[in-house]
Amino acid sequence: MLPKRVMGLLVIFNICFLLLIYRLSQIQLFDPKAFSKHHINLLEESVKQRTQELVIDNGRGNFLDRNGAMLTxxxxxxxxxxxxxxxxxxxxxxxxxxxxxxxxxxxxxxxxxxxxxxxxxxxxxxxxxxxxxxxxxxxxxxxxxxxxxxxRSQIPAEQLIGLTGENAKEVNKRYPNKKLSDNTLIGVSGLEESFDEFLLPDGKSKLVYHVDGDGAPLFGMNVKYVDPANPFYPVNVRTTLNKNLQQKAEELVDKYHIKNGGLVLLNIEDNSVLTLVSRPAIIKTDPYNNYGITNRMLKQQIIGSVFKTVVAAAAIDHQLDDPTRLFDCSKKLNGKPEVQFNYGMLNFTDSFARSCNRTFGELAKELQQNDPHVLEDYAAKLSLIGSVGWQGNIYHTSNFKQFADEDKGRVFMSDQARKDANYVMMSGIGQHEVRATPLAVANMMATIARGGKKEMVRAVSKIEYKNGTTMMDFPEKSLAGDSISPYTAMRLQKLLRRVVLNPDGTGKWFQNLPFDVAGKSGTAETGKYEKGKQLYNKWFAGYFPFQNPKYALVAVQLDVFENEGAVHSLFADIVKLLYEQTRGNE
The missing domain is CATH 3.90.1310.10 (Penicillin-binding protein 2a (Domain 2))
Known part of the structure; x- marks a missing residue:
């Protein structure tokens, strides 16, 4: 009989041997494609040591424009x-x-x-x-x-499309039930992030050959083509963007040195994004620096007098638009003399065309006295606040959002502000706590142009399999909630057109454009100062052609001095560009 000490050593040896067998089985049989907490693909790593390869296609899905041109x-x-x-x-x-x-x-x-x-x-x-x-x-x-x-070295609408990167921790967090390698590309912003689950690679296409330790061919000079051979993947995400138009719009934004701001252009017929430009641009070597990765068109901004459109809608429905009533536009909101913008006595229509602060401050105060929520209600009716991007239930995802990082906008933040006459008057001209995204402002103009019909904004129309068949559609959808009446929309259309036609209107710059434009300007105080001077947000939001609306456009320049700004020139050049494109398609 063996001594206890020897028996103990044999037991320990057997246990160690069994653990070794288990470990080898784990490596060779059980987890060769997702070994350890890092999910290392041992098969791939072993192959890498004895092969050289050239990746032809990384397998991640592609983004296309509305005509099928590749974007990313x-x-x-x-x-x-x-x-x-x-x-x-x-x-x-x-x-x-x-x-x-x-x-x-x-x-x-x-x-x-x-x-x-x-x-x-x-x-x-x-x-x-x-x-x-x-x-x-x-x-x-x-x-x-x-x-x-x-x-592509330069991706059109880069903040909208978004960026990809490698992040092992995030891969495992997002997809705990998928066996993905740590270096799998995932979306980290924009549509790349929203549609990431659909874009994940099924495998890479590559050319491979085997080598010895010196890099010489191991099995002759036969190069193999390796392909997942899946006729359905990678998928193509078909956006609503027009690539050529997008590139020209970006050139115009840069031409006018808009370093903070951009534009949103919507196709009114199907309420989709044709172009979207956000600045500052992304710095590829350091995307999180200078806020370039942030899509400014989806972030709430101070909109200034653009908000008078909401006040006008509420005033029309509450019979406060009496054409015989005159407002004293020689005074500021606080009753002091208006020196810079002394327009004298103006009626409702001319007050809107010339953007008289006194008129819309008083109207906002009168409206709020009867209903503290009236301005918020009409902002919602015009789709200015709340999410406006496409969302719904798809596949096995509930409440899927195309614009995952979209802000909602607001009018007031507290009951105190809703009931304070001074705050209400400031809100009536789009100051104080009023905020909205440029996307929502563009959607408000599209809503008015359609006669009050509210719709979600799409940036993607469908996902297609590799073979061209449709995997999933994103149909046009109405926005929930009340909307303005066709009559109110018609009145707003005339007011917005008057902004351009009035010889003293804030949109008089657009009188001689090839398309008839209707719209509203905005100059918002930001509360920020630089070199001792106040900074402003400059806006023009509108739609065209007036008689047969096709496009809603917002141009915005953020944080500029009062005597600066190029939104009028940018807006006008986009209108001219679309007119030339329309003529070219005839």
Whole structure:
């Protein structure tokens, strides 16, 4: 019989042996694709040690514009060269003749290569279809002509589309039941984040070859094409953006040096986003610096006199728009003489056209005396406050939101403010606690142009499978809640048009545009100062053509001095751009 000490050692040895067996089984059999808390794919890692590869498509879903043009990526016909070419005698002369690339450049690029590459990266040499066909007909090992997907250096509507990144902790938090590697790309902002679950890769398409320790071919020079072979993935998210229009709008925003602000352009017919520009722009090397990642068009801002549209709607319905009544526009809200904007005595219509503060401060006070919630009710009726972006139940997600980071806007923050006459008068001209997003302001104009019909704003119309069939639609949807009457909408339409037609109106700059414009200006005090001077938010919001509305447009410049601002020029140039585009399509 063995001594107890020996028995004990044998037991310990057996336990250790069993643990080792279990560990090896775990590595080899149970969790080879998601090993440890970091979900490391051991199969992939082992393959990496003995292969070299070139990723053709990372497998993440794509964003398209409304016409099918790719937004986030581009596909380029490229010349792919493998590093083992330096170890063999290959027909560089024929490749040079077909591509036009000098022989010495081709050889030099291969000599410096440690892994497969597309010639010319990061700006790859682009080949024609004919060149591709002739290159592949040569059948030179390690020389291929393929179509490869590249991320664009400049992405249109980048804050709306959003950014992606690698974050192992967030991957495991979002998708605890999915076996994803730690370096899986996920959306971190914008539509990339909202639609992330649909965009996750099913696998990568790549060219692979096996190497020995010195990088030489291990099993000859056979290069394999690896593809998930799934006809449905990656999906395409079809946005409502117009890529060409978006790029031209961004050029105009930058032309007028709008460093903080931007524009929103809606297609009134289906209430979708045609273009959206937000500044400051994203700095790719440091996206969280300078707030560039923030979509300013979805964040609440002080809107100033644009809010007088809400007060006007409430005044019309409460019979406070008597055309014979005159308001003393030679006085400020506090009753003191108005020096800078002394308009004398004005009626309701001219007060709106010239944006008289005294008129709409008094009207707001009269309205609130009867109902402390009347301004908020009419702001909601005009879709100015509350979420306006598309939301609903889809797939297995309830209350899905296309604009996940959209602010809701507000009129008052407390009962005290609702009942304080001074605060109410300030609110009547869009100051004090009044806030709204540029997206909501654009939607208010679209609502008025449609005769009072409120609709959700879409930035995505559908998700398509890889083979082009529809996976999911995002149909037009009405916004819940009360709306203004067709009569009130018609009255507001005339008021907004008068802003432009009145020789002294705040929109007189738009009288000679190719489309008839209706709209409202806004100059809001921000309470911020720079170099001892007050900063303002400058707005113009409107729609056109007036008789047959197609577009709702908001241009806004934030935190500028009183004598600065380019929103009128920006608004006018967008109108001209759309007119030229319309003529070009006829």
């Amino acid at each position: 990526y581009k596909k380029v016909n490229v010349l792919v060269l493998f590093p083992f070419l330096k170890k063999i005698d290959w027909d560089v002369n024929k490749v040079s003749t077909i591509t036009g690339i000098p022989e010495n450049k081709l050889k030099e690029s291969v000599d410096h290569a440690e892994k497969p590459f597309a010639y010319g990266e990061p700006e790859p040499f682009e080949m024609t279809a004919s060149q591709m066909e002739r290159i592949n007909a040569l059948k030179i090992p390690g020389v291929f002509a393929i179509e490869r997907k590249f991320e």
